Amino acid sequence: MPSPRSRTLPLRHLLVLLTAIGLLPLALLGIWSIHVASEYRQREQERALLDMARALSSAVDAELDSSVAALSSMAQSPAMVAGDVRAFYDIASAQAKAQPEWLGVFLADHEGKTVFRTNAPFGAEAPALADPDSLQQALSLHRAVVGRIVRGKGGRAAVPVRIPVTDTHGHAFVLSAVVKPDRILRVIERQRAPADSLIAVIDASGHIVARSKNQERFVTQPITPALRALMTRNGLEGAGATLTKEGDEVATAYSSMSRYGWTVVTNTPMAALRAGFLEGIAVYAAGVAISLAICIALAYWLSNRIVGAFNGLRRAAAALGAGRPVHVPKARIRELGRMGRALEAAGRQRARREQERSSLMASLEQALEQAREASQAKDEFLAVLGHELRNPLSPIVASLDLMDMRDEPGARRERAIMRRQVTHLKRLVDDLLDVSRIASGKLQLELRPLNLAETVRHAVAALPGHAITLEAPDAVWILGDDSRLVQVLNNLLSNAARFGSSATHIELAADAAAGLARLSVRDNGIGMDAGLLSRIFEPFYQAPQQLARRTGGLGLGLAIVRKIVELHGGSVSANSEGPARGSRFEVALPLAAAQAQQRDATPAAEQQPCAILLVDDNEDAANGTASLLRQLGHKVEVAYNAAQALAAARSVLAGGLSTELPTQLPTEVPRVAILDIGLPDMDGYALALLLRRQYGAGLRLVALSGYGQQADLERAVQAGFDLHLTKPATLDDLLRALGPTAAPASH
Structure with a gap:
């Protein structure tokens, strides 16, 4: 059996005992005093609230009058009087900008x-009016009208202030200003009302315009049924008990004396009115004093223990909040003892959670670091992959160009096969790197006015071996990147050829009504079913193929097409009537204003022989490219590293030529250095800086590298290169590299 010292008591019993001992003698006197004081205080409060509502009603009318006056002044402008709506639009726009509380100005007929x-x-199609009733009211009453508050399409609340206007021709209009409720809200804020009171302004339809509390939440909402019933019962002015939107019971006063039919409502919590019992304390202060003396003697011993127990809980709660161990002294009050044990359990649980959180954060940081390292490794891998795949393609392309120049009849078929496969492999590498740029958001366009019809014709002309028909007007102007749009068309044509098209038809048209240029590519290939159409533009997704994969590809071409078109602000779609019934792809791009057709440049004369320094550590690539350039009549010195290049430059670039060269060139011949970037002893950027410093601006520097990322191009420009070519360079690329001018762009 527990000892008397360890016995615990419910807190409820202690509080009841304390209250009964201290307040029982004063109960009857206190009830009567509180009743008298609260009734008097309520009457006085309702009178003060009604006075405030009347004053605010006048202030709200003044604010509305200022908006009406501003509109009236605007309506007296000469442009409006003369009926010049276009000129008046400019005046109204300026006035609207000068009014920070106005969202805009409307003019209706x-x-x-x-x-x-x-x-x-001006002239843009206008949406439907949000409050047509007030507009008709302004026309019929021939006076200023303030409409009901509504939210526009953008979600902003506003009140239309309308005045009728008639020009000198007798045409009737309604000029409206869309006013934010902030202006009325500031009128409320200037009143410096008590913090527990609530002020609201209601429009003529019974919807909230401004509110001193929760403005954004309740603006434009209808008033409560309790307030509406009070206004119906009392008329234009009155007071009584209502409920707020938050569900609080309040004493309310209102005034509807506004010229515009608006109502101002003021209220204060009923709880504050009931607190009026304090005014009757003096009536029964003597009784409280007598009772207090008895209560102090009897409750002193109990209060010490209660306060001590609560202080222990307070310290425990502070320790829990600070994350320190929680220790609660034993309490003789049962409920406090349970609370102390709960706090200790919460402290232990918090410690476990903090430990778990620290462990989780460490794991998360480690995972993020691994993801960053993996992303960086992926980028480096793709750059090296592009370089290593392009390097062996370079001597192959150069050799094919040499064979094409010699044009041996017996090898034409084999050359064509090799050319197709090399082109296919280069497209696979470019697609793989392009999709990496797309995924990282690094794919950029150079937009300029472009005749899309010319771009399409040139792209088709570059594919003489394909069965392609073209239907296009003379000019369709857009803002676009010529090289990227050629890539789009080439990918679509390549897709058609790979999937069995023997007759591909291209159609380009300008849809002026929709403001779009529409480019369609229709083929008679294997077609697509509905399931394939829904996924055709996903990266790496391909149509089901046989194990032999005769169509080839990585499934990236159409994904790249979609991204390039979207970066142009357009869209691409695909449709097919089913398997074996062909496919149709349509690209839609925004039209642009027609540009003056530039004259074609005068055809250049046959290219002048150049003195060329060719540097590449891939001997096959260097020798193949050198043979191709020599076949074109140029004088070429080959070096396989930077040291050989600097030695060779003294002979081929400094005005003379190597003794190995068969003929001597004049000293004014163009001088060109074609440099690989990844050299064994010095990178091509450093070599370019040395050559530029030694031979000046007269030396044309061309980068020829397997690295073709955007960062590589920018670094080439910074190193002083005039042009950047990505391996494998075609014959056209090499001829462009030897041209008289250069832009710091890449191939």
Whole structure:
């Protein structure tokens, strides 16, 4: 059996005992005093609230009058009087910008149709009016009208202030200003009302315009049924008990004396009124003093223990909040003892959670670091992959160009096969690197006015061996990147050829009504079913193929097409009537204003022989490219590293030529250095800086590298290169590299 010292008591019993001992003698006197004081205080409070509502009603009318006055002044402008709506639009736009509380100015005709709105270009199609009733009211009453508060399409609340206007020709209009409720809200804020009171302004339809609390939450909402019943019962002014939107019971006063039919509502919590019992304390202060003396003697011993127990809980709660161990002294009150044990359990649980959180954060940081390292490794791998795949392609392409120049009849078929396969392999590498740029958001366009019809014709002309028909007007102007749009068309044509098309038809048209240029590529290939159409533009997704994969590809071409078109602000779609019924791809791009057709440049004369320094550590690539350039009549010195290049430069670039060269060139011949970047002893950027410093601006520097990322191109420009070519370089690329001018762009 527990000892008397360890016995615990419920807190409820202690509080009841303390209350009964201290307050029982004063109960009857206190009830009567509180009743008298609260009734008096309520009457006085309702009178003060009604006075405030009347004053605020006048202030709200003044704010609305200022908006009406501003509109009236605007309506007296000469442009409006003369009926020059276009000129008046500029005046209204300027006035709307000068009014920070105005969202815009509207002008409507006598039929209620919007003539213009200042927050849209003149002549733009206007949406339906949000409050047509107030507009008709302004026309019929021939006076200023304030409409009901509504939210626009953008979600912003506003009140239309409307005045009727008639020009010198007798045409009737309604000029409206869309006013934010902030202006009325500031009127409320200037009143410096008590923090527990609530002030609201209601429009003529019974919807909230401004509210001193929770403005954004309740603006435009209807008033509560309790307030509406009070206004119906009392007329234009009155007071009584209502409920707020938050569900609080309040004493309310209102005034509906506004010229615009608006109502101002003020209220204060009923709880504050009930606190009026304090005014009757003096009546029964003597009784409280007598009772207090008895209560102090009897409750002193109990209060010490209660306060001590609560202090122990307070210290435990502070320790829990600070993350320190929680220790609660044993309490003789049962409920406090349970609370102390709960706090200790919460402290232990918090410690476990903090430990788990620290462990989780460490794991998360480690995972993020691994992801960053993996992303960096992926980028480096792709750059090296592109370089290593392009390097062996370079001597193959150079050799094919040499064979094409010699044009041996017996090897034409084999050359064509090799050319197709090399082109296919190069496209696979480019697609793989392009999709990496797309995934990292690094794919950039150089937009300029472009005749899409010319771009399409040139792209088709570059594919003489394909069965392609073209239907296009003379000019279709867009803002576009010529090389990227050629890539789009080549990918679509390659896709058609790989999937069995023997007759591909290209159609280009300008849809002026929709403001779009529409480019369609239709083939008679194997077609697609609905399931394939829904996924055709996903990266790495391909149509089901046989194990032999005769169509080849990585499934990236159409994904790249979609991204390039979207970066142009357009869209691409695919459709097919089913398997074996062909496919049709349509690209839609925004039209641009037609540009003056530039004259074609005068055809250049046959290219002048150049003195060329060719540097590449891939001997096959260097020798093949050198043979190709020599076949074109140029004088070429080959070096396989930077040291050989600097030695060879003294002979081929300094005005003379190597003794190994068969003929001597004049000293004014162009001088060109074609440099690989990845050299064994010195990178091509450093070599370019040395050559530029030694031979000046007269030396044309061309980078020829397997690295073709955007960062590589920018670094080449910074190193002083005039042009950047990505391996494998075609014959056209090499001829462009030897041209008289250069831009710091890449191939």
